[in-house]
Structure formats: C-alpha cells, structure tokens
Amino acid sequence: MPVKSIMIVGVGGQGTLLASRILGEVLTSEGYDVKVSEVHGMSQRGGSVVTYVKYGDKVFSPIIEKGEADMILAFEQLEAARWISYLKPDGKLILNTQKIAPMTVVTGSAEYPDGIVDELKNSGADVTAFDVLSLAVKAGSAKAVNVVLIGAMAARTDIAKDAWLAAVKDNVPQKFLDLNLKAFEMGYTLTESEE
Amino acid sequence: MKRLFLGNEAVARGLYEAGCHVVSSYPGTPSTEITEFAAEYDEIYCEWAPNEKVAMEVAVGSSIAGARSFCGMKHVGLNVAADPLFTASYTGVNAGMVIVVADDPGMHSSQNEQDSRHYAKAAKVPMLEPSDSEECLRFTKTAFELSESYDTPVIVRLTTRIAHSRSLAETADRVNDGLRAYEKNPRKYVMMPAMARDRHIAVEERTLKLADWSEGKAVSDGINTVEYNSKKIGIISSGVCYQYSREALGDKASYLKLGCVYPLPVRLIKDFAAQCEKVYVIEELDDFLETHCKKNGIDVIGKESFTLLGEYSQSMIAKVILGDEKETLKINAAVPPRPPVLCAGCPHRGLFYTLKKQKVFVSGDIGCYTLGALQPLGMMDTCICMGASVSALHGRNKADGENAKKSVAVIGDSTFIHSGVTGLINIAYNNSNSVVIILDNSITGMTGHQQNPTTGYNIKGDPVAAVSLEKLAEAVGIKRVTVVDPYDLSRTEKAVKEALEADEPSVIISRRPCALLKYVKHNPPLKVDKDKCRSCKMCMKIGCPAISLDKNTKASIDFTQCVGCKVCKQLCRFDAITD
Numbered sequence: 001m002p003v004k005s006i007m008i009v010g011v012g013g014q015g016t017l018l019a020s021r022i023l024g025e026v027l028t029s030e031g032y033d034v035k036v037s038e039v040h041g042m043s044q045r046g047g048s049v050v051t052y053v054k055y056g057d058k059v060f061s062p063i064i065e066k067g068e069a070d071m072i073l074a075f076e077q078l079e080a081a082r083w084i085s086y087l088k089p090d091g092k093l094i095l096n097t098q099k100i101a102p103m104t105v106v107t108g109s110a111e112y113p114d115g116i117v118d119e120l121k122n123s124g125a126d127v128t129a130f131d132v133l134s135l136a137v138k139a140g141s142a143k144a145v146n147v148v149l150i151g152a153m154a155a156r157t158d159i160a161k162d163a164w165l166a167a168v169k170d171n172v173p174q175k176f177l178d179l180n181l182k183a184f185e186m187g188y189t190l191t192e193s194e195e
Numbered sequence: 196m197k198r199l200f201l202g203n204e205a206v207a208r209g210l211y212e213a214g215c216h217v218v219s220s221y222p223g224t225p226s227t228e229i230t231e232f233a234a235e236y237d238e239i240y241c242e243w244a245p246n247e248k249v250a251m252e253v254a255v256g257s258s259i260a261g262a263r264s265f266c267g268m269k270h271v272g273l274n275v276a277a278d279p280l281f282t283a284s285y286t287g288v289n290a291g292m293v294i295v296v297a298d299d300p301g302m303h304s305s306q307n308e309q310d311s312r313h314y315a316k317a318a319k320v321p322m323l324e325p326s327d328s329e330e331c332l333r334f335t336k337t338a339f340e341l342s343e344s345y346d347t348p349v350i351v352r353l354t355t356r357i358a359h360s361r362s363l364a365e366t367a368d369r370v371n372d373g374l375r376a377y378e379k380n381p382r383k384y385v386m387m388p389a390m391a392r393d394r395h396i397a398v399e400e401r402t403l404k405l406a407d408w409s410e411g412k413a414v415s416d417g418i419n420t421v422e423y424n425s426k427k428i429g430i431i432s433s434g435v436c437y438q439y440s441r442e443a444l445g446d447k448a449s450y451l452k453l454g455c456v457y458p459l460p461v462r463l464i465k466d467f468a469a470q471c472e473k474v475y476v477i478e479e480l481d482d483f484l485e486t487h488c489k490k491n492g493i494d495v496i497g498k499e500s501f502t503l504l505g506e507y508s509q510s511m512i513a514k515v516i517l518g519d520e521k522e523t524l525k526i527n528a529a530v531p532p533r534p535p536v537l538c539a540g541c542p543h544r545g546l547f548y549t550l551k552k553q554k555v556f557v558s559g560d561i562g563c564y565t566l567g568a569l570q571p572l573g574m575m576d577t578c579i580c581m582g583a584s585v586s587a588l589h590g591r592n593k594a595d596g597e598n599a600k601k602s603v604a605v606i607g608d609s610t611f612i613h614s615g616v617t618g619l620i621n622i623a624y625n626n627s628n629s630v631v632i633i634l635d636n637s638i639t640g641m642t643g644h645q646q647n648p649t650t651g652y653n654i655k656g657d658p659v660a661a662v663s664l665e666k667l668a669e670a671v672g673i674k675r676v677t678v679v680d681p682y683d684l685s686r687t688e689k690a691v692k693e694a695l696e697a698d699e700p701s702v703i704i705s706r707r708p709c710a711l712l713k714y715v716k717h718n719p720p721l722k723v724d725k726d727k728c729r730s731c732k733m734c735m736k737i738g739c740p741a742i743s744l745d746k747n748t749k750a751s752i753d754f755t756q757c758v759g760c761k762v763c764k765q766l767c768r769f770d771a772i773t774d
Contacts, residue, residue: 012535013756024199024361034199035327036361039303045566045641046740047535060442062327062360062435065510067521082530085523100753101743102533106735107571110531119526133755142755 001032003056005064006153009083010075011100012049015146018171019073020051022150025167027055030159037062046103048079073153075132075145076100077116084120093125094152096132096145128152135186144183147172151187161188199361202353205328206267206295207232209335210239213291214370216262219244219253221613222642223269224304225358226297230267231645234654238369243645243654246581246613247272251279251294258292258348259384261375263339267295270311271580275614277314283348284318285394286384287401290375291342293335297353300479301506304355304641306561306580308505310480315350315457319398321405322350322457323418324434328362334454337418341408345401352456354479356435356506406458414463418454421467425449428516429471431464431484431495436477436507443512459487468493475500475516479507537566539741540710540717540758542636545681546605547572548737548762549688553695555601558591560584560615562607563640563709571738575605582606582614585631589618592627599628600695606631609639609647612662616671622700623672630694630701633664634681637708644712668702675701682707684765710758718759719774723750727771734763734772 006023010016017038024036032055039049052064066085071092074080080095087093097117104110113119121127130152136144147168154164165184172180200208206229210218218241220230234241244250250266257264268276273296283292296314299305315322321341325334331353338349382390413419424446432440433453441450451467453459468474468488476485476497485497500515501507513519537544547567550557551574559565559575560583568575577587588604606615611633622629639645646652651661668676675697679690687705694701708715720741728749734742741756742763750771752763764772 011533013538028197028199028363033363034361036199037356038359038361039355045535045538045563046533048533059362060438061509062356062362062438063508065508065521067523068510078530078533081526081528082533084526087524089522089524091524100740102531103536103569103571103738103740104531104533106740106743107738109570111529113528113530116526116528119528123524123526125524 001056003054003059005069006053006071006073007064007069007083007086008051008053008073008075009079010049011079012046014075015143016049016051016075019146019150020053022167022171023053023153025170026159026163027053029163029167032056033059035059035062048082050083071153071156073149075149078102078112080120081113081116084123084125087125089124091125092156093120093127094149094156095120095127095129096149097129098131098133098145128156130190132187135190136183139183139186140179141176144180147180147183148187151184152190154184155188155190197363197365200328200332200364201228201361202325202328202331202357202359203228204232205331205364206335206351206353207236208364208366209332210265211236212332212367212369213336213339214263214372215239215265215339216374217254217257217264218242218266219250220267221245221247221250221272222639222645223272223297224642225299225355226267226269226272226295226353227642227645229295230654233265238371241654243647245648247276248278251276251283254292254294255279255283255286258288258290259286259377261290261377263291265293265295268297269305270296270298270309271305271307272296273311273314275581277318280314280320280348281318282386284320285386285391285398287346287397288342288348289377291339292348293338293342294348294350295353296350297355297358298480299355301355306578308480310483311352312456312483313481319402320348320350321345321455322352323454324352324456325357325454326434326437326452327357328360329364330454331357332364334418337416345405347401352434354435402458406460409455409458410460410463413455413460419460419463420452420454422450423470426471427473429468429474430477431467431474431488432477433484436479439507439509439512440477443509444516447517453484456483459484461491464488464493465491468495477501477507477512534569535566536569536738536740537563538710539739539756540760542681542705542707542710543567543634544572544737544739545684545687545762546632546634546705547574549684549691550574550603552688553691555603555695556591556598558584558588558602558604560604560606560610562610562634564605564607564634567605569738571736581610582618585615585618586621588629588631589622589625589627592629596628603630603632603691603695605634607640608633608635608637608649608664611664612648616667619668619673619702620671626700628698628700630703632703632705635664635704635706638712640709644709664704673700673702675699676704677701678704678706680707681705682760682762684762710760718761720754720757721752721759721761721764721772721774723752724771724773725749727769729769729771731768733766733768737762737766739763
C-alpha cells in the first residue's frame with residue numbers, strides 16, 4: 001500500500017501526543033510499517049504542536065510536508081488554519097472548533113481571524129467541524145477532547161472499531177477508562193447533523 | 196516481536212540488550228527519554244547527574260571498573276562533557292562505553308544548532324548515526340562491540356527527528372557477561388605527559404583500523420549500506436537525511452548510507468561515486484561528509500546546492516534535485532504565530548512581573564523561564580548557556596559597579612546545580628554586589644520533569660538527600676539569602692527591592708513547585724465579574740495563557756487552563772477577579 005499520512009495539530013497541553021500514540025498503536029496492530037514523529041521540549045509549553053503519522057508498506061521520511069497529508073486532525077481552529085496547506089487538495093480535515101488565543105493575540109500584537117471554519121470549507125478540503133470541547137465536558141472532562149477526536153477519526157478510517165478501542169484501553173489511565181470510552185463513542189457516532 | 200519504539204526508547208532497549216550496567220546522564224531535549232526509558236530496566240543502574248561532565252566521568256569510571264556504561268546528552272551538553280571525552284579517547288575503555296549526543300537541527304528546543312559530528316573527528320572517537328528506531332537499537336549494541344574491540348569510547352549521534360520519531364524495531368534478550376576484571380595499568384589510565392604521548396600513538400593507529408572497519412566489516416554488518424537503482428543520481432547521506440532522500444527520489448537514485456560517520460571510508464565512497472553520473476552529498480548542518488569526499492578527490496555536489504541552516508526534508512530535496520513542487524491548499528486568513536508560553540499557574544510568572552516593575556536588567560539562563568523573555572513580560576536581556584546567567588552578571592557588575600543596583604540573574608534549580616553554583620562562588624570570592632535569583636520549582640521543568648539533586652528524589656523516585664539551596668549559598672559566602680513564594684507579589688517585590696539596594700551579594704530563592712507536577716493541588720478556576728471589570732488590561736500584563744479579552748473587551752478566564760494561582764487577582768484594582 002502506498003504511504004498514507006495523518007497530521008495531528010493543536011496547542012501544547014491539549015493531549016495531541018496521546019492521540020498520536022493511540023493512532024500509532026492501531027496502525028501497528030493492523031500490520032503496517034509506521035512512523036510517528038513528535039516534537040517534545042520547548043514548543044510543548046502552550047505553543048503550536050504538530051505530530052506526523054505515516055503508514056503503508058514501507059515508510060521512509062518521518063515527517064509530512066505541504067500537500068502531503070491525507071487527513072488532518074485539528075484540536076483548535078487557528079492551528080487548522082496554520083497547517084491546512086499540508087493537506088492534499090482532496091484530503092480530510094476533522095476540526096475541533098474550540099478557539100485558544102495565542103499570546104500574540106492576548107497581547108494585542110495580532111488578531112484572531114474570524115470565519116476560519118468557513119474559509120477552511122471553501123478551500124476545497126473535505127471538512128468535518130464540530131464543538132469537541134462541549135462533547136468532552138459532556139463525557140466528563142474537558143481533557144477528553146483528544147479521545148473524542150480519535151473517535152471521530154476512527155469512524156472515518158477503514159480500521160475496525162475494536163482495534164481502536166483496544167488501543168484506547170492500553171493508553172489511558174484505568175481510573176479514567178469509562179470516561180474515555182464514553183468520549184470515544186461520542187466522537188465515533190457523531191454525524192454531520194450534530195456539527 | 197516488532198513494536199513501535201521512540202528513537203530514544205530504542206537506544207535504551209539497545210543498552211538493555213547490550214548488557215549495559217551503568218547509565219549517568221543530564222536531561223536535555225532531544226536526548227532525555229533515553230535515560231528515562233533505561234531507568235525502567237531494573238538490570239541497569241541509572242542516575243541523573245548534576246551535569247554532563249559528571250555524567251561522562253561516571254561512565255568513564257564504570258567502564259574502567261569493568262561495566263558497560265553509557266551517558267546521553269544533547270549537543271550543547273557535549274560541550275560541557277568535552278573535557279573528559281578528549282582524554283577518555285586516549286585512555287580507551289575496559290568494558291564498553293557509549294555516548295549518545297542528540298543534535299537539534301532547526302533548534303526545536305535549543306540555543307544553537309551545532310553539528311556534533313566535529314567532536315568525533317576532534318576527539319578521534321568513532322561515531323555511528325542511526326536513521327530510524329531499528330538502527331537506534333542495533334547501532335547501540337554495535338557501538339558497545341566496537342568500543343571493546345577497538346578500545347575506545349563510541350559516540351552514537353542522533354538528531355531530533357530520529358530521537359523523537361517512533362518506528363518499528365524488534366527486540367532480543369539481554370546479554371549479561373558480568374563485569375570485566377580491572378587490572379591496574381597506569382600507562383593506559385593515568386594521563387600525564389609521558390603516558391599520554393604513548394596513548395596518542397595508539398589513538399592514531401586505532402583511527403586507521405577503524406577506517407578499515409568502516410570500509411569492510413561495517414558494510415557486511417549493515418552499518419554502511421549501498422542500494423543501487425538508477426545510476427543517473429547518486430546520494431551519499433546518513434541519518435534522517437537518508438530517509439528524506441530515499442522518500443524524495445525513490446528508485447530515481449542510488450544510495451550510499453553511511454551509518455558510521457567517523458572515521459569515514461574512502462574506497463567505499465569512491466567506488467559508489469564512480470558508478471553514478473551525478474553525486475550529491477545530503478547532510479543537515481555542516482559539510483562534514485562533503486569535506487571528506489572533496490579532500491579525497493571525489494567529485495560531489497553539496498553545500499553549493501543545499502543550505503547550512505536548519506532541517507532538511509523530502510520536498511526540499513525533491514525541489515533542488517528534481518525541480519518538483521507539490522500543489523497546496525490555501526485559505527484567506529492571516530494566521531498569527533503561536534510561540535510557546537509560560538503555563539497557566541507557572542510560578543515564574545509572578546517573579547518576572549516583579550522584575551518588570553523594577554525595570555531591571557535580567558541575565559537569563561536555560562529552562563522554562565527563558566520564556567520570560569517573550570512578550571508581554573519581555574524580561575530577559577541575555578541567555579547564552581547553562582549557568583551563564585550567574586557568571587555573566589558578575590562580569591556585568593565588574594564592568595560597571597552601578598549596574599549592580601539594577602541587574603539580576605535568574606536561574607532554575609537544576610541549572611543552578613548544573614553550573615550556576617560555580618558562578619555564585621565567583622561572585623562571593625571576587626565580591627561583586629550581584630543579585631542572583633534561583634527559580635526553584637522543585638523539578639527540572641523544560642525537559643519534562645526530571646528529578647535533580649535539589650528535589651530530594653532520584654530518577655527512580657526514591658527519597659534521597661536533597662541539596663539545600665539556602666545552605667549552599669551561605670556556605671559559599673553569601674550572607675543575604677531570602678526565600679519567597681512568587682505567587683505572593685508584594686513579598687516578592689519587597690525581597691527584590693531590598694536585595695537590589697543592599698551593598699553585598701544576595702541570593703533570592705523564588706520557591707514554588709511547577710504547576711504541572713502531579714502532586715501540586717490546583718485551586719478551582721477563577722472567574723471574572725464582568726460588571727466590575729473596567730477593561731484596564733492589568734491582568735493581561737502577566738501573559739497568562741488562561742486570560743484573554745472577550746468580545747465586549749472584558750477580561751475572560753479560560754476554565755480549562757486556569758489553576759487558580761491568583762497572581763492576576765492581586766493585580767486587579769477593581770476586585771473583578773473572584774474565586
């Protein structure tokens with residue numbers, strides 16, 4: 001199989017690393033060659049963070065570049081806008097409509113652009129946008145945003161649901177398992193009408 | 196069984212399988228996780244050392260004692276450890292000794308972009324460079340074998356994209372040979388001039404033998420590999436640059452992948468280059484491989500087509516060599532940058548706000564608090580390297596004594612132990628009227644929460660003796676030592692003012708555990724009473740990521756981020772911020 005590329009983008013602290021870990025585990029269990037590239041350290045401190053996940057018969061480069069991603073899982077609007085040029089023109093974008101103002105906006109040196117979701121939809125990309133934060137809170141914790149998004153992604157791949165559930169179970173603390181399974185289900189069953 | 200390994204985790208697995216007994220490191224992105232993963236194996240003794248020099252000397256001692264040993268560090272850490280490295284090259288080893296140096300092209304989390312391959316050549320020790328996690332594991336084991344066969348420390352060089360990428364690797368059992376016997380041998384282990392002269396001869400002979408290894412056995416062992424496809428283009432590369440090249444060019448090119456980057460083969464490269472029409476050397480940072488080729492009369496294209504700066508990538512290589520560019524999506528929105536920030540509830544915030552009010556010069560250092568340099572706090576004037584805040588402040592105050600009344604140094608607890616304490620001794624000994632603020636957040640923060648000698652715990656989480664920063668400062672001769680809680684703005688301000696006014700050196704310990712530590716209990720998020728908020732933006736001056744202005748330009752606090760530290764509450768003159 002030719003290499004497929006998925007990007008996970010968000011703000012440091014939103015739990016993007018857990019999402020990439022679960023995705024990597026699922027793809028490995030499906031028998032693919034997999035590479036997952038993360039950035040640790042300084043940029044994790046509330047900065048823009050991106051993780052690259054690639055899989056197929058044989059993966060060489062661990063990174064994804066402009067025009068290469070088959071799917072982008074965006075944890076925040078502005079980050080979706082920042083990385084949209086990395087999506088293939090016919091790629092899928094799954095978007096949490098949550099907004100987190102970067103410090104450049106807080107200090108007034110820049111503005112948070114309006115109408116990002118419409119702009120993204122007009123770009124030609126296949127966009128699924130919904131308020132993941134509200135769903136996560138409904139599941140029991142604002143911190144479950146990552147698992148809701150994983151559920152939404154899982155529903156848009158060819159990989160069996162059980163493989164996803166097994167990886168979620170492996171990667172979340174036991175005492176928050178029920179909460180996370182509920183969050184996964186919310187993302188998985190989310191339909192267009194609920195957007 | 197194959198599974199996904201982070202590059203650093205694969206190195207740790209290699210240490211385990213190679214029967215490594217002792218690991219000593221100082222944390223540094225992107226190398227930190229090697230030692231954290233190694234500490235999960237009960238068979239390996241692991242520790243965080245106070246700095247990289249100590250770590251390498253520990254590894255040297257263990258190796259001479261007969262135990263396979265390891266130390267890991269980031270590129271700038273190798274500068275600190277360079278002193279033992281250059282002489283350990285002369286003494287050689289008893290049991291194998293391996294060093295990982297993790298370079299950071301693109302400076303994801305570093306203050307410079309040095310190319311540590313030069314260290315291998317300068318210290319005359321072999322250097323291997325893996326290109327994925329499978330090679331991280333395998334090359335680590337090979338490094339121990341090389342170390343013992345050729346009587347030398349061996350460096351394994353990683354870059355961020357190898358250290359922090361996960362890919363598949365297969366595991367094997369641990370070999371456990373026990374300790375090698377130590378035999379007293381001052382001609383080998385006591386490096387004073389007469390002995391060292393002999394050892395230098397041995398080092399030069401060793402390098403020639405290692406060069407032979409890289410021509411032959413390194414190829415049959417799968418360290419240096421050749422892949423012939425189309426011979427119109429030949430690529431000489433190593434590490435992640437091989438992966439970028441292979442993806443960019445596929446079977447349109449042939450590849451010589453050099454897993455051993457020092458010493459480099461000559462015949463192997465000449466034979467490869469002779470087969471190909473046009474040969475490119477693709478390497479991030481300096482022209483290390485290219486210089487070797489050109490010195491040996493091999494006609495290659497290198498830095499005339501590729502940059503000395505930053506990271507490479509598959510599309511950059513495709514563009515330079517094939518002229519290809521990909522179609523991309525565009526949207527009509529100006530996307531503001533999102534630089535990293537001090538976290539909500541970060542104890543450093545209150546301290547930096549206090550320094551801003553005092554309008555002081557801030558001699559800065561390496562850690563989370565370097566983010567205090569960014570707006571809106573903007574309270575850092577210099578940041579050079581680990582420990583430089585303290586020693587450079589002394590220099591500033593010696594240059595002009597008037598500076599002392601309006602300058603401070605800021606340095607974290609771990610950084611202070613790493614190399615700030617020597618600067619403080621200099622301040623006391625050579626008597627400059629300097630104010631040193633130790634930002635004690637009870638952990639090594641930026642690298643992801645490692646214990647250090649001040650925290651009272653070791654790498655395994657066991658309780659151990661803790662360095663008392665107060666007593667240490669007093670012991671080196673500082674009489675004015677105060678401790679403040681940076682969440683308490685008025686007391687922090689008082690302590691800073693008094694220290695600046697004093698006619699003697701001062702140490703202020705700004706003490707409050709990192710808000711991200713698991714044992715730190717958070718208060719409920721604060722709220723803004725919109726009726727009382729006058730939109731004065733005082734609360735915005737501290738650069739807290741949880742605070743922004745809502746559509747009505749009233750302050751707004753993000754409940755998902757706020758940890759209730761109440762620093763903003765102390766700034767609000769209208770009591771609009773409530774518990």
